[in-house]
Amino acid sequence: MDLNTVLDVRDARRREPWRPGDAWLGGGTYLFSEPQPHIRRLVDLSRMGWPPLSWQPDGSLDIAATCTITELSRFARTLPTTAPLFEQCCRAFLASFKIWNMATVGGNLCNGLPAGPMVSLTAGLDGTVFLQGQDGATRRMPVTEFVLGAGVKNLREGELLRSVRLPPNALDSRTAFRQASLYGLGRSGALVIGACDPADGSLAVTVSAATIRPFRFWFALPPTAAELRGAIDAAVRPDEWYDDIHGLPAWRRHMALRLAEEIRRELTTEDHR
Template identity: 55%
Template sequence: MDLNTINAIERPTSRDMLPTWRAGDAYLAGGTWLFSEPQNKLTRLIDLSTLGWEPLQANDKGLEIAATCTIAQLDTFSAPPAWIASPLIGQCCRAFLASFKIWNVATVGGNICMSLPAGPMISLTTALDGELLLWAPGSGQRRMRVADFVKGPVSNELRPGEIARAIHLPLAALTRRTAFRQVSLTNIGRSGALIIGTLDQKGAFVLTVTASTPKPYQFRFDALPGGNELTARIDSGIAGNWFDDIHGLPAWRRDMTLHFAREILAELGGGAR
């Protein structure tokens, strides 16, 4: 879609070339949502793709994902053999309601900052204890867990003029066993529930609930809980805050979440990978 209110496009090549933020600005990464509907309040775009960030950097501390890394780039990442959680990357990439054209343009940071309940990059980075690096206007920066960043549909902790620079996935999270479940009302529909379980080498269990709720929820246990205990924790923690839209009623989302939670518990408890 043409954005006919835009009268300027900035293409900085370094942080010190970023223009001063003003009303009517928007940062442009993939632009898959930005160009999908009218943006009548915008007058200037600031293109982040010209900053030249390395999409993926793996080291002994984990994986650094640039906010401008595309879904296609992330999906082709070849993880070290010890990173047994890495299959989760491909599973979450394929949870997108998106064509290959979107895959090659849409970015990891854009999906997180859009903060839709069904955003699978939110699911992935929350489940693997992802931490966002946020650049403030000028030279400041701060870090925040993705789980705390997303507040609800199209609502997050991003401040005016801030840029999502990168997402860090720690090594400890990448060496956990994982179990993944996702469902949509139709074969190519938006996720109605996306549930991920992780189990570390000491037996600590974490269940991450996304898509069925307006924001991510996590439930942590020092050891694998019983099925009834897990169900009770989910119900009390979410406290009826199930998402409700055309892609699924709250009662159905709750039922699928609890069903998947028990399946994940059985899978990780039984030793299957």
């Protein structure tokens, strides 16, 4: 779609003051999908030259905001434990190869949509986002605190999501993935990820798509079915179950609880069921 209100496109490598009507341009798959009447100038990140994925000295993984879904999928195949989860979340886009080659991890996070699979992936693996302000100030926070609601993000004016970091213990975890949709190839109505830490036996269950923002539940010891269900119902308010054409709140809650229990059974031993 042509954005007929855009008057200029600026290379992000050229520092200029941020002004009203500016917007960051990553892959553009969302920006160019519908009218953006408030945007007057695009700040293009495509030539920043950030490595799409990079290992840190402590074993954590940094994913650049400009990393495409194709780059993430190819890299993740080298991961010994969590490769299936990365691919499952990439496939949850239900998008063509053209979208995969343009859509970025940062763009999906900054859209903050409930069904955003990169939100689900990074929240499920205890990811933290790295933000840079126009004044050079930086912030780091969990993905679960970055996405605050349906399309609502913890972003200040002109602030840039530079990268997201996944910790080494999460990348070594045994994982499980469940997704539900009203249609065979429809948008996620509920997406639940489980991650069991092999070092201490803790279990994290992350509920997304069914809720307006991702919810991550961490248990030092494998929970019982009642404990897991109770934790979810205590944390998610009735108005935080998402409501749109892809699923009513009651159905989304039912599916999230059902999928969470399936994951609990898959990732915990017989003794804890």
